[in-house]
Amino acid sequence: MQKFDNLIVGAGLAGVWTAYRFMQENKTFVLLDLKEKNTSSRVAAGIYNPLLAKRQKVSYNAKNLYPNLYSNYHELEVLLQEKFCYKHHVSYIIENLRELNDWASLSDSDWFSDFVRVKNERISDLVVSDFGYIDILDSGWVDIPLFLDAFLSKIHAPNMFLNQAFDDNSLVVNQDNFQYEDFLFNHVVFCQGTAIDQNKYTSNIRLKPAKGEILTIESQEHLSQMIPQNGVFLLPVSEKKYKVGSNFTWDNLDNIPSESAKLEIIQKLCKWYKAPFEITNHVAGVRPSSLDRRPILGRLDFHPKAFVLNGFGSKGVSHAPYYSKMLSRLIYGDVNVDKDVDVSRFK
Ligand SMILES: Cc1cc2nc3c(=O)[nH]c(=O)nc-3n(C[C@H](O)[C@H](O)[C@H](O)COP(=O)(O)OP(=O)(O)OC[C@H]3O[C@@H](n4cnc5c(N)ncnc54)[C@H](O)[C@@H]3O)c2cc1C
Incomplete structure (x- = not known):
């Protein structure tokens, strides 16, 4: 049986930053994710x-x-x-x-x-x-997808990326470690975003997920080096191509773009953007927001070596580096998790 220090479930911003923090601690990991297109990290504007x-x-x-x-x-x-x-x-x-x-x-x-x-x-x-x-x-x-794909494609032995779904029923919880398929791990870290409720080990943690949508437009106006914003942002991603968004809704939490969100975004943009444009793409995703709008991290009740990192809401880019470090220092250092982000507040 192959042994690793850590199993990380989920390879969005939370999981990938956690993997990097373990590399910095010289600890090994298996990162597991069934790569899907419309996860929060892959839809986000960044x-x-x-x-x-x-x-x-x-x-x-x-x-x-x-x-x-x-x-x-x-x-x-x-x-x-x-x-x-x-x-x-x-x-x-x-x-x-x-x-x-x-x-x-x-x-x-x-x-x-x-x-x-x-x-x-x-x-x-x-x-x-x-x-x-x-x-x-x-x-x-x-550019989050570019970042995630660059990281995943460069993971090499002894670390591993497995493109497959995690099944909580297949995790064998021992007193000192965890077994998953043919691997043995010292720790497990769950970074599953909105799928937190589909894992029996984290399903007591309540999120308040928020759906958001983003348009891609093409326009002759040349803006670069700045991201104008009021109501919506206009993010130049390449010459004459912009991302525009986003909105927030708390029902119909699926990844299907809606006509109403498209209209809302266009209306807000047209209040201040006067150049003609053409919509070339429209995506939707769901943010893993928490009720108190704070990240959620720390040790899980069911096992002293099981952890969670989640609740990034609309701030994944800025939260992931800082809170992944806090988590890795909790596991390998002597740092406690800040009270207002500690998962223990869900007890
Ligand atoms: C429309 C929109 C716009 C946004 N804009 C911004 C922005 O501009 N700036 C910003 O900072 N944030 C933005 N966000 C928020 C940001 O995307 C999130 O905060 C962040 O991506 C969350 O990262 P995560 O890793 O926690 O979750 P996710 O990205 O959802 O990653 C969780 C991963 O776990 C995997 N997973 C779950 N269950 C399983 C399983 N059983 N087996 C295998 N894999 C599993 C999923 O496949 C997924 O890859 C936006 C979000 C949306 C929806």
């Missing part, structure tokens, strides 16, 4: 942004999560020899004079000064931004 600009708030734990985010992904770009992370700032379009005044004073405050620069200029002739915009520092985007 934007990271420390602000909730419309609500004039800094997002949860921003001061820890964002300053090193680009360098975390860049470290993997170097290792994998692939470019998938871009420092293109999100540019929040200021709507009116009141918002402009608010941002003029907020941008000097302790909370915001690290993240915001107010720009008193238009983004372009075809992007209505008469009151200017705020340039959000420490923001950007990651």
Whole structure:
């Protein structure tokens, strides 16, 4: 029987970052995932942004999560020899004079000064931004499918990627380890996103999943290096090709694109984007959001060597590097999990 340190179930952002953290600890792993097209990580736009600009708030734990985010992904770009992370700032379009005044004073405050620069200029002739915009520092985007595929294709012995479904009934739970098929593991980590409820070992953890949809458009307007946003974002992914989204719904939690979401996204975009465009693609996915909008990680009740990493909601890109590290330090170091993200809150 082959022995490994870790079994990781799920190869989205949570699972892949966990695998990388184990590599950094010189620990072996098997990463198991039935690769599907419409998982949250493969549908996501991949934007990271420390602000909730419309609500004039800094997002949860921003001061820890964002300053090193680009360098975390860049470290993997170097290792994998692939470019998938871009420092293109999100540019929040200021709507009116009141918002402009608010941002003029907020941008000097302790909370915001690290993240915001107010720009008193238009983004372009075809992007209505008469009151200017705020340039959000420490923001950007990651081409997540490219990142995940680069990582999975370069896993090599002694580590392994298995493209197959995990069956919780086939996991043999011993006192000191776990057996799955012909393999023996010291630890198991479940990173299954919204499928958390299909695994009897994690089904007590409640998510509040949110469906979201994204359009791909082609347009002659040339915007690069910035991601205009108000209501929806306009993310330039290659010359004249943009992703636009996203919306949130909490019913019909399937991966089927809907006409109503398409209309909602187009309406929001057309409020400020005045160039003609053609829709070339439309996808939907479901975010693994938690009720309290915090990640979920830590040791599971059923076994001291079983763990979970989940609950990234709409912030997978920024949460995965930081919280995968917290988890690997819980397993291999002497670090405790922060109380407000600890899975024990579901007891
Ligand atoms: C429309 C949309 C837009 C988004 N935009 C952004 C964005 O711009 N920025 C951002 O940071 N986040 C965004 N997100 C959120 C982001 O996608 C998630 O937070 C993140 O991808 C979650 O990663 P995860 O690994 O926890 O889950 P997932 O990506 O769902 O990965 C879970 C994996 O587990 C596998 N799995 C589950 N059960 C089994 C099983 N039994 N056997 C084998 N494999 C299994 C699945 O195949 C999947 O690959 C968006 C999400 C959506 C839907």
